[in-house]
Amino acid sequence: MGSRARIYPVILSKKLLTQRRKEMSYFRDNIQQMEGYSPGFQPHHWRDEGWIKLNTNEDPFPPSPKVLEALREAIDGRIRFYPDSDAKSVREAVARVYGVDEECVIVGNGCDEVLSIAARAVLGEGEVMLMTRPTYTLYRVLGHIQGAKVLEVPLNSDFSLREEFFSQKAKLTFISNPNPPSGILYEKADMERLCEESGGVVVIDEAYADFADRNCLGLVEKQDNLVITRSLSKYMSLAGLRIGFGIASRDLIGGMKKVKDSYNVNCLSQVAAAAALDDVGYYSDKMKEIRRERDSLTEKLRQLGWKVFPSHANFIFALPAQLHASEMYEELFRKKILVRYFDTPETKDGLRITIGNPEENRRLLEVIRAIIGGEKE
């Protein structure tokens, strides 16, 4: 591949941010020194130009027709009013679908906001925040914003948890389960142990749990320091509308509500979320299809000699056999297929690939075969 220019836009933009640091002076020191979170790259107007977007773990299928219908009916003069500050219709729907008390639910402007609210409510300057390395890098950013001491305990090379992770004391622990970028699913017993030994609040980020064989929702009743977060971005195809929620004890939810903006979830997102949660059957079928596609893609890449970790999420982490991952990223990019490459010591050999729809996955395999076969398409 030689000397040609690399094309990881995310990494370049981080360097630019770093150069600008010293110019700022009005901010808190921790803000001045930190780097912001870098979301997955999106080429301008990619929707119009035939890109296949497998880089930010969106659902490959459209939302339920009932959601679109409910949204259309909500577009009128009522949008001039503030939304329900407590998102009651959404909390009721969550309570019904997940079998929890609606007073134990907080709704956020995306799951990211629920994570941010937890950090702001729990984590003071200099206090310890615990996370794995690698995982969702937003946790680190949230810790830095709080001026916390961020402790990143490495995972084993198979992405399993190390014993050291359990022996840390932390005011706040973030753990994603299933955990990106591998999609590994940790045992419920391990999550329970974490709650019992951490000494602080534990957030189990279950943004991808809808694609997994099991989850930890049942632990909320027993563990009063546990917050479970969920997202409608992946499972219910609502990434654009920003709906996530947290489930925890009434006391934890009560404290988190003090921190959230009053009108944090807009009126249309509340309509869409309630309608989606009322049509679980539609999404359940699609979820099964995504799981089938995930297992099929895993198998086919393994047949090409790639190492693919067993994933319980709507993405896989795959180590190309024929080219380095960064080169494969570039080759796919040139063919207008976007996957995610993270240039860190723990992840530099793999690609995180979102499970697309059957046609997208077929095309991905076709392009990969062409690349490793050296064929011109």
Next chain:
Amino acid sequence: MGSRARIYPVILSKKLLTQRRKEMSYFRDNIQQMEGYSPGFQPHHWRDEGWIKLNTNEDPFPPSPKVLEALREAIDGRIRFYPDSDAKSVREAVARVYGVDEECVIVGNGCDEVLSIAARAVLGEGEVMLMTRPTYTLYRVLGHIQGAKVLEVPLNSDFSLREEFFSQKAKLTFISNPNPPSGILYEKADMERLCEESGGVVVIDEAYADFADRNCLGLVEKQDNLVITRSLSKYMSLAGLRIGFGIASRDLIGGMKKVKDSYNVNCLSQVAAAAALDDVGYYSDKMKEIRRERDSLTEKLRQLGWKVFPSHANFIFALPAQLHASEMYEELFRKKILVRYFDTPETKDGLRITIGNPEENRRLLEVIRAIIGGEKE
């Protein structure tokens, strides 16, 4: 009025929150001790039951038909994708309408989020946050969330600024201009002095400036510590969709962007905001009508003997002549007219009344006349 039960739901809910404080133990001390912000009360299903809602400063007119049309066209399978994390189309529209560089604009999930982002970026534990008393009480909540030392400098009885306000040194100053609940508009020269003397970041919250004779946007170029915030909730009838923005130097905006959630503004709100900003003529006409209604309502209440402060916003602060403000609040409530009553030493004698549409304002006056005349309707 005697001993009958009072009906300020907001105040009651604050007391309940206070009682629950001691049960929490996982939070930061400042979070445990603070009270959350209390948004204006909204009776359940009020839209269906003939309420007149003059309590949260929404625009009394519907959004532009072009906004509704743009929203309808955006309701399709694309909502499954994450929104533009940088809200470029909105920033471009803001840049065009307000004559600023799009790199000097940050878009928030409502103006409240922009205020929150500023607090998180600038204000460390124990640092000084400055505000007036009274004003928008969210500022105090944001300071408490940061664990800051919140300094509230009283206003004069006519709501003008005291000299002491300028002599304070603060890491972050929030000032609303026009300033609720009175709607008073401070001089640009005073705002400039504040920027020059505060020693930290100054946020001039211009959520209501669209209804005023002048604003401070022009100061951004000269004052590198100034953030101006604006809202589309009031002027552009989009309270339900949560769109606000901040305008400041590139460096201030750059630091604030580190703190904001990546996908903080949902895709439909971005569509609506860009469409609204493209149809300024529609809103400009409505704004003039609101100002005419404001001046007319002010005059008519004064004719009833009420003291009404000169307002530059889309609300007025009025001191009833015949009953105490709290009693008038209750009487209006019974007649299904919602206004805002703040039970604090500085505001307990007045009502903050949002300017409604002509029919709502006519009905408000009719009901007030009936109440003070002791008539049965």
